[in-house]
Amino acid sequence: MKNDPLLSIGQIAKRTGAAVSAIRYYADEQLVPAQRGPGGQRLFPRSAIRRVSFILISQQLGYSLQEIKQVLATLPDGRTPTKADWDKFARLFSKDIDSKIEALQSLKDSLSGCIGCGCLSLKKCKLYNPEDRINHLGAGPRFLMGDAAED
Amino acid sequence: MKNDPLLSIGQIAKRTGAAVSAIRYYADEQLVPAQRGPGGQRLFPRSAIRRVSFILISQQLGYSLQEIKQVLATLPDGRTPTKADWDKFARLFSKDIDSKIEALQSLKDSLSGCIGCGCLSLKKCKLYNPEDRINHLGAGPRFLMGDAAED
DNA sequence: TCTTGACCTCAAGTTAACTTGAGAGAATAT
């Protein structure tokens, strides 16, 4: 037990706070790698804890499982990721995170800005660009349009 | 027509980029105020454009319609919001935005940090707190736990 | 006058991300 690197689904659940059924779902959807034990139980490497945590956090920040899967897919399942893996991974995700931060900042700025003037005026803040809104990961969402609404 | 402040659902759709059916849904769910015209059509004040835009942006940032509704509910429907309205509004939302930015930043930092070492190690970054993860708006989500995972 | 287009309602369908439940086998604790 000391050197056994594999964890049961229940242990992953306890360590991450996710429900067992959710983890089962992630494993079935290939977001987390799982082997099978002799009795048929899923057995996870310790790295699964990080993956699940990563999923939970990312979800709260507005990423879908599809997007998260794409990001996680750039990482090797069980092996320690190489530097090249990481470069790809970080580059893919970092950009998107940046634009999200930017968007949140704009959103917040538009709020603060409006406290002063007392009106819900989005016109002077560079939020929201209806055209781009479809593109998520890849093209990268942008909310930089200056003046779309006159109101 | 010059001074008519009311817009049709189609006009709102064109101005915001949202689908007509979606706007109908928002109106039915009371996220956007709508009157009815003589023929039964929904008629929106110009402020609806801002509200819809706000909804679209917020959604992309990981907020549910429920959360957005709570935030928008602090604003008066048709009237120009007062300074007090705004204070409440901004305070409610700003806090949450801040913690989201914080979380995104941590997420990004943890990525950058790991490029150097070549491992997906979440252990040294203060991301993720399984216990708090349930609380969304109100108690405010926090991902500050240092060491929950040893891996 | 006709017909096109924008709007309406209401019911049902859709997708994501799970959860719940039934029924059964396996692992652990006493």
Add this chain to the structure above:
DNA sequence: ATATTCTCTCAAGTTAACTTGAGGTCAAGA
């Protein structure tokens, strides 16, 4: 050895946030 706990599969149910479709109204243009 037995009870309890954990896990399994598979099917069905759930919630959010819509979309789609059928069937109908109404106003404006050719």
